[in-house]
Amino acid sequence: ASAGDLLTANTSGNVGIGTITPAQKLDVNGYIKGSGLCIGTDCKTAWNQVVVVPVATASTTCITPNYCITPVTDIIYNLAAVPNTLRSQNTPGTTNESNVICLSVNYCIVAATNKIYLLDAATNAIRSQNTSGTVGKSKIICLSTNYCVSTGTDIIYTLDAVTNILRSQPAPGVSATSPFTCSTVNYCVILGTNKTYVYDAQVNTLRSQNTPGT
Structure with missing residues (x-):
């Protein structure tokens, strides 16, 4: 595998997957797949659905x-x-x-x-x-x-x-x-x-x- 496909950790404590120059604590060059995602205590297992309603009925x-x-x-x-x-x-x-x-x-x-x-x-x-x-x-x-x-x-x-x-x-x-x-x-x-x-x-x-x- 090329260097860009390997797991990399730099002196700042940043970890890269698919990148040799990670700029964040976890920097991924590619897709992340899992059964859920948490930001702080806000954990989701699916994206919220956005429903677009015509202006004429929604707000007028x-x-x-x-x-x-x-x-x-x-x-x-x-x-x-x-x-x-x-x-x-x-x-x-x-x-x-x-x-x-x-x-x-x-x-x-x-x-x-x-x-x-x-x-x-x-x-x-x-x-x-x-x-x-x-x-x-x-x-x-x-x-x-x-x-x-x-x-x-x-x-x-x-x-x-x-x-x-x-x-x-x-x-x-x-x-x-x-x-x-x-x-x-x-x-x-x-x-x-x-x-x-x-x-x-x-x-x-x-x-x-x-x-x-x-």
């Missing part, structure tokens, strides 16, 4: 297709249909701001403020209402069809378009009443005033809350 509550809430953080994420993984703020090119979580195409939550913003479909830039004559983005929440914000809890709910009933917590089937600010396409809630405005997606400006188009 889904309220509509691809819309899920993580119970630990109460943050809403968008699930990619394939391979059913969370789309998060770490996706390159998603936004021009850090700490942004995209819900769906054009809708994102800024994690630091928990506010929702509308993203430009072409450039992925936040439509922030920072231009002349418009409202600063820190005071506006843009929602999509049949999505409501509970003004008392800041939780987003989904409304059934036909029955106008909430599809999500605190209890399925609860009617949409005054504590909820219901919005539709291009409608925005201005924080601090609780007024609803029409948002013109083409020119990126707010219209009057009284008469759409004015």
